[in-house]
Each structure stands twice: as structure tokens, then as C-alpha cells.
Amino acid sequence: MQQSIKALSKLHRFTATTTAASSIKCWSHSQPLCRSFSSTNTTPNDNININNINSNNNTLKNEEIQFFNNLSKDWWNPEGTMKPLHRMNPLRVQYIVDSIKSSTSLISDNPIQYPLKGLKMIDIGCGAGLLSESLSRLGADKVIGLDAAKNNVLMAKSHASADIDLKENIETNKLEYVESTIERFIQDESMVESFDVVCSLEVIEHVDNPQEFLKLCTRLLKPGGHIFISTINKTPTSFLATILGAEYIFRMVPIGTHHWSQFIKPADIHSALAQNNCAVKDTQGLFYNPYDSSWSLIKDLSVNYILYAIKK
């Protein structure tokens, strides 16, 4: 139990530290956040910082910055603080591929190696690119990894650039990381309704206005496109596991790391998606077994869950 709580809390130890763009909280690692979105490829040492959005940094804490800076280094250590997220990734990638397969006839001539060929995808709140990398390896024509935290984008870019396979995808822009908030990104009209697949995994519990966030996500989606959202449910169980257990009883993470109030019920996502013309096709619980660090799909949605919808 203790391990399980620790794992969950690790996974969700992402407090909003700064509010850069209107309603959206994002992770600040070093600098006041959010330069304007530019679709050109930025290089890791590109330090331009155009604060042309209302920047409000008074929630920024020094120790949090330190924490996130350390975290950013640890992102790609599969045995580090991000272990549960790393272990979750194969399962959710398979879920995404299988779900798309089940409702579309894929055009790929190599469905084993490159099942996502022909698809334009965006990973909103990509972090250091765990999901984006997998999607790109599976042959997606285009993957954009979008994140508002500069250090995450830098980390994502440098990791993919060092990878023997993904290096080429970065060079050819098949895999592109963009530092921006979704509001900013969507101001580029050419992006609206341009994606076959939108994924935003373990992000929505960190944003201030989920309804608005989902609306923007679905606007990026082509009619007939697929959207995947994963997050934590708002239930007594998730409260016990992530807030009471991890923070107050076991003191494994500082009090205030999580905001249970920001956790979201599947029904709320359903209705927000429905309002934006998207029909939910499937919802699965994700269960973490701390004894073998494995994740599995379950019926029970009371803690972690993933949801799949199609835009009409």
C-alpha cells in the first residue's frame, strides 16, 4: 500500500507552479514561462524568451524550481522518480494503437512496425516526450509534442536527438517539440482541425480550467479524428491514495503537492467532450501493481483511467 501510494504520488507530483497563460497551469522549471509559439524548430540553446503573454509568477517557489530542475534531469531515468510513468507508457501506447486500429482501417503497408503511418498526431503536455517518442517510432507522419515548460521541451528534444532512430525524425521534423501553451498554439489557424489524433495524458489534472482545455484539444482535431485523455479520477479512493496517504500520513511528498479538487471524474470529461462534438468510445482503468511495477487495464476507474473518443 505504502509503495503504491508512493508510486501514485510520484506520478502526480506535479503541482502547478506558475500560471503563464490565462487558465492554464504549466510546469516551470527555470524561467518565467511561455514564450510565444513558433512552429519553427528551436534549438536547445535557443533562449529567446518573449513574455508577450500575461506573465504571473507570484506562485513560483524557489524550492519548486529546484525540484523541477532536478526532475527534468530525472525524466528519462526509467528507474528514477518517473518510474511509474515509464512503466505505464507501453500499455497506453498499445491502447492508443489498438483503439485507432479498431475504428479505422489504417493505411499502413507495415502494420506491425509502423501502424501509425499516415497519421498526424499531437501530444499535448508531452513532458520529456515519453509518449511522443513511441508514437514517432510507430511511424506517424507527424508528431508534435507540445509542452509549456521550457525545460521539458529541451529535455525532450535532446533525448530524441540522441536516439539512433529518432534522430532522423527530429531532423526531418516528423517529430517536433514545441514549447507553448495550447491557447497560444491554437492561435495558429492552420493547426485548427488539422490533427488525426490528439493525446493528452496525465495533464488535465494540472490545468486550471479543464472544460476550456478539452475544448481547445478537440478544436485541433479533424472531424473523425481520435482523442485520448488520461488522468486521475475524483473519488474517495484516489483521495486516500494520493492526498491523504502520500501527503498527510506517509509524508512522502510535501503537503499540497496534489489538488484533489482538480482531479476529474470520467463523466465530466464525457460531457465536456460531448459538448464539443466528440463521442466517447471506451474508458479503461489503469492499475499500478507496486510489487512488480506493472500496469494493467482494469474495469475499475476509481484512480487512474484513460478515455478514448472520436470527433463527429
Next chain:
Amino acid sequence: MIRNLIKFKYTAGTGGIGRSLSRYYCTNSGSNREQYDVVIVGGGLVGSAMACSLGSSPNTAHLKVALIEGAPIQSVQETIVSPVPDIRTISFNQQTIQLFKDIGAWDIIKSTNRVNPFTQVRVWDTSGFGGVHFGSSSNDIASMDTLEQEYMGYIIENKVVTASLLERAKSLPNITVRSPLSVQSLENYDINQQAASTSTAGSLPIVRLKDNSEISAKLIIGADGGNSVLKKQLGISSMGKSYNQKAVVCTLKLGVDQCDSLYQRFLTTGPIALLPLAGGYANIIWSTNNLHANYLLELDDESFLQQVKHSFLSGDKPSSTDFLGQLFNNYINLNPTNLSGNELYLPPIESLVSKRASFPLRTDHTFEYTHSRLCFIGDASHLVHPMAGQGVNLGMADVKSLSKKIGESVRSGYDIGDSMMLKTFEEERKTENMKMMLSIDTLFNIFNNNTLPMVAMRNFGMSFLNHITPLKKIIVDVSKGKKIF
């Protein structure tokens, strides 16, 4: 006893880490370096099954796989020219046979007519009066394990199965078998560096072969057996002990055409087993202390045969004239039982039809099976005492698990050498292997013991074994490939 192999960091001489490849698939001017997805080092039973498995599963059949075997390969036909079976035989359990079916090798193996199913195992010991018999036909077993299938397993010669697996591997389009060709070293690979977080970064490891050619690959699978050169070269540590025993092995002709029971007797010096083979032959695996083993190896054929019969039925004393022989007879006869061949259904032994050979026995377990882009399977990562007949069966379970994980890497958009994905293989197999190793060791200690309480317990256990005793369950489970812990 912990044997900590001397740790040394290996860096390649001329073509090592200093030479960084701008693109991993570029060919290095001067030497011809081939590019593969997977290199399997060692084409023994486990390595060749691994190749077949990667070639037969839809998720991995696109991977370019090289299998490198140091010894010359025999064709299946060549292995069955002589009607007399080879001295190295294996008892394969049901799970392994299922794997052979899944990877398309079982039909080839069966077509040799050198496979012998067994339906019963008869085990007894020397110091007491008890005996135990269990088999798939017995109700008692059926109730103990409802999963019981018709056969408990098959006894087949090592070389027949290896040749069949290699023939199957060669027929698969994505598999290249290279033999006889030894792997000399693994270069451009630093085990400490690989622990770094960005596991798939940098350039690929390079396998240097004896003919000085090079292969680079995303994943190196070490299936190079109990004396793994690869492990030694990389300074990978393991823990093990010597049993101070040898297995004396030979082939016998039986006085019957067919036998479907496996016999094993636990002598105070160690177990002797008779494994029935196709065509009315049988394999003897006699594990005993080094002194006794050397004695057995030096005897003339006739006396040796006497010793074998005697050891199974120690009621009738063989006429041993030399001092050492008498000593051992007395030792074995610690508590003569007067069992007769009839009671045990032991088939009549006709003659010795092979030379005798011996294998030193030890156990060894590698601490870490996997590193980034590197993974060990089979005897290379875990070596066990042969008395439970589980060595290969554990290796085959590795094969099943690893190829499933590699398939999962492909399906989830991971590099097949990704350290996390390989780690999940290790996590799955290590506990299982460890439990089995512990079970076998426990069994070894129960029987290889002459202190009174142990002997008493053993006698008690043996005589009630046919009913409910846990000891019987231990033996049944271990011999069927299950762990007792």
C-alpha cells in the same frame, strides 16, 4: 560462497568507444560491419530456440537476427545416423514442448523418431524402505494437479533437438545462422556507461567475431552457456557454488523395446537417474562426489554396469573385489532395502553402449540478466544441478518471456534494446528462476545428507510419499517445472 568475478571495464582497442559513429548504420571504412537488429551469441538449445521464436512471432518476424555459434552445426539427418543415442539427453517438460510447437520446431524434432514420451516418474531412496511412484495415469496425481496432461514430458537427445531448432531457424527468412564462428568480444560497449539514463542514445555495440568481421546490433542476447565468455569479458558478476559433484553419463541398451518411466534413486552420494530413450535405450545420469565419479569412470564396462544395476537395486551386492569398490558399496548400502526390479518395474538393463563422460556440477546465478542493449538467457544467466532436469526448461521459459517482451517493445514503439523493457523481462524471470533454484537446492540438501534427523525425515517422507506428504509434491512439482516456493 560468493564468487565475484573480477570486475574490469572493457574498452575496445582500436575500434572501441573512441570511434564514434556518425550514423549507426554507416559502414566503417576498412572493416565490413554488418548491421542487425539482434545478435544471439551461442546456438545451443536456448540460443537456437530464441532465434526460432523471434522468427515465428508476428511482432518480431521483421527483425534482422544473426545467430552466432562457435561449434560446427550438424544437420538433423547427421544426428540420427547412428542408431545409438548420444549420451547428452534432456527431459523436456510440457511447457517446453509447447514452445517447440509454437516456434514450428516440434514437427522436425518428432520426424526423427528419436523422441520418447514418459508418463511416470519413479523415485526412491537408499537408506529407507519407502518408494514413490507418480505418473499421469495415477489418480492420485490427477487429483493433486488437475492440469495433468497425458505425458509428463519427453526425453530427447540434446543434439537432435539442437539440430532441429537450427534447421528451423535457417528456414526463417529473418534469421541468419553463422557457424562455426566464435564471438571474440563485445566492443563499443561499456556496462557502466549503459546505466546512464538515456538508454538508447549513442552508437550501437559491436560484436567482433573470430574472423575479425564485425556486427553491430540494437540488442545482444547472450546464450553462450554456463561458461559465458561474454559475461566474463564484461565483468558481470554472479553467485554460485560447486556441489563438488560430477554427473557420470552414459547410454544403455535395455532389454525392452519401449519404456515410459523415468527412474531416479537418491543415494547418499547423490541421485542416479535412468532416462528412457526411443528404441529401447536409456540414458544414465549419475551425480556423485568427485572421488566416486572418477572411480566410476575408470571401471571396466562390465563392472560399471554392475555398479549401475546395484545402485538402483542395492539389495543384491555386486562382486566388487577392489577395496575402493567395496568401500563405495558399503557406503551406498548404508541401509539396504532389498527392493527388486520387479517391484520398481525397472526395465532389464542389457548392455553399456557408449563411452562414459562426466560433467562437473555447480550452480550459478547472474545478478543482473539485463543491461541496456544486452540480455542473458539460459545457462549463461542461471546454472542448476541436473537432478531435477530443469536446466533447459528454465532457459526455454526465458526464451518465451524475452521474445514476448521484444514483441511488446515493437508494439509499444520502443527500441528493442531499451533497458526498461529488458528489465521487465528480468523481473519476470528472475524470481521464477530463483524459486526453482531454491527448490532444487532444497531437494539436494534433503537427500544429500546423512545426519539422523534428515535420514529419518527422508524415510518417513518416502514411505508416506504416495499419500499426502509435501515431499512428494515437491518432487512432482520440481520435476514438472514448477517451483515449490
